[in-house]
Amino acid sequence: MLISRRHLLRRLGGGAVVSAAIPLIRESSFAGTRESVRATPHGGPIRLNMNENAYGPSERVTATMRASLSLVNRYPDTAGALVGEIAGLHGVKPEQVVVGCGSTEILRLAVATFLGRGEKLVVASPTFDPITDYARRAGAEVATVPLTKQYAHDLDAMLAQADASTGLVYLCNPNNPTGSLTPRQDLEIFIRKLPPTTRVLIDEAYHHYAGTSSAYASFIDRPVDDRRVVVTRTLSKIYGLAGLRLGYAVAATAPAHQLSSMRSPMNVNVLALRGGVTALYESEYVSLCVRRNADDRQEFYNQANARMLRVIDSHTNFVMLNTGGPAEAAIDHLRKHNILVAPPIPSMTKYIRVSLGKPHEMREFWRVWDLMPPHTMEM
Ligand SMILES: Cc1ncc(COP(=O)(O)O)c(C=O)c1O
Structure with missing residues (x-):
């Protein structure tokens, strides 16, 4: 099923317009693209591409x-x-x-x-x-x-x-x-x-x-x-x-x-x-990170579910998300909006691997997701 972007946004109540006030930086320091990206407060894109612990060390x-x-x-x-x-x-x-x-x-x-x-x-x-x-x-x-x-x-x-x-x-x-x-x-x-x-x-x-x-x-x-x-x-x-x-x-x-x-x-x-x-x-900090990751992962599943997207059950701090269309298109779209996910996986052409970030980063991920042009989201 193809679902129009406007329809999907209305259903999800999302679709805020990208703020023009945030300065642009060149993305030349990030492999594989010459796109410009919006700076985050830390001066770089939202990194959901390397399976790091977004919360850092204790x-x-x-x-x-x-x-x-x-x-x-x-x-x-x-x-x-x-x-x-x-x-x-x-x-x-x-x-x-x-x-x-x-x-x-x-x-x-x-x-x-x-x-x-x-x-x-x-x-x-x-x-x-x-x-x-x-x-x-x-x-x-x-x-x-x-x-x-x-x-x-x-x-x-x-x-x-x-x-x-x-x-x-x-x-x-x-x-x-x-x-x-x-x-x-x-x-x-x-x-x-x-x-x-x-x-x-x-x-x-x-x-x-x-x-x-x-x-x-x-x-x-x-x-x-x-x-x-x-x-x-x-x-x-x-x-x-x-x-x-x-x-x-x-x-x-x-x-x-x-x-x-x-x-x-x-x-x-x-x-x-x-x-x-x-x-x-x-060990207490490790337990805290495990619990927090489980919560963040569950929230990711909830958001995917709300959009009728399938995921592979994850035992890690990242999730494979079936985009319903070509992975490259989704990866490109996210990158243009300052969000990095893992590069395409040749044998899994519709999936993208998304590392779990902090809640505000994941909210931005889904906001940007909802801006995706409809042809990339066959469902
Ligand atoms: C399965 C696996 N092994 C090893 C590594 C790399 O670990 P390190 O940072 O210790 O080199 C990664 C990094 O993503 C990984 O996914």
């Missing part, structure tokens, strides 16, 4: 980092203290922990460590894909396996791709960009069936958001006795520290040592070393 973390500013003329200490804290938090030995300049660095280390030229990486599609770029650049083969209709990893099809040449399997759970889960039980069976030389990297970047689902259990909190499994986490999501660049892996001692030996020296900066330690123990 006060205590900010205070720790502020107090650490006096140290920035010195090279950072070794990461020993931070590693010790991470080990303590998870009840593992420090030798099992590898810290990275974001968990993306750990993905790069995993490719460098476990994949040689001509070896194979098996991944889902769509998923968080920097690891596929790293693998291709290392001369490895990449086998991509579409998600199931329920947006879980298609583990049978992934298993069919796994042979003696498969150095690494990447599992993102919950998955980015779909926000969906692959059941824990299925993952365990899958891992047991993999060739003995195949390593498994489980990316738990969105772990905290999935916590209450019965289909989910972290492979750090409930480990399997398997030396091939490496689990990554990041401080970029729930902890609100994406700009700080801090992530880590937990693995058996031998693979952790292999990964660690590929790191650049001092790959974690002095503010991250200090702020990270404080952040990891901010």
Whole structure:
């Protein structure tokens, strides 16, 4: 069904006119566009594109980092203290922990460590894909396996791709960009069936958001006795520290040592070393962020529902929204109105991935949504 924009706006009671009084800035600093955009109070667009925690870190973390500013003329200490804290938090030995300049660095280390030229990486599609770029650049083969209709990893099809040449399997759970889960039980069976030389990297970047689902259990909190499994986490999501660049892996001692030996020296900066330690123990703040995210996500569902738009059930801080038309048109429209969402996903042509922002940012998202030209909204 096609619904006219005016009709939709009347039904929703929205459609305020864009204020002309807000100054324009050039968007040349944002990849892929030359459009002008309206400045926000912070001088940039509304960023609903990177799955950050819009609320930022806790006060205590900010205070720790502020107090650490006096140290920035010195090279950072070794990461020993931070590693010790991470080990303590998870009840593992420090030798099992590898810290990275974001968990993306750990993905790069995993490719460098476990994949040689001509070896194979098996991944889902769509998923968080920097690891596929790293693998291709290392001369490895990449086998991509579409998600199931329920947006879980298609583990049978992934298993069919796994042979003696498969150095690494990447599992993102919950998955980015779909926000969906692959059941824990299925993952365990899958891992047991993999060739003995195949390593498994489980990316738990969105772990905290999935916590209450019965289909989910972290492979750090409930480990399997398997030396091939490496689990990554990041401080970029729930902890609100994406700009700080801090992530880590937990693995058996031998693979952790292999990964660690590929790191650049001092790959974690002095503010991250200090702020990270404080952040990891901010359990009340983490719980607050989980609750707030659940509320913000529910409000997003409500708004989508009111417009008869479908979403994929999300276990993360972002939502895949079926626009009913070409994703590019919606992305373009939003960008012209100063709102960034994720780039198009080739295999999901009608969906856009929207990171949850603060309530006023999401109100602006829906206000702008309601200004969308009708041809982009077949329903
Ligand atoms: C699944 C997943 N893993 C890792 C990352 C990157 O984390 P970091 O900021 O720690 O490099 C992201 C970022 O969006 C992600 O979605």
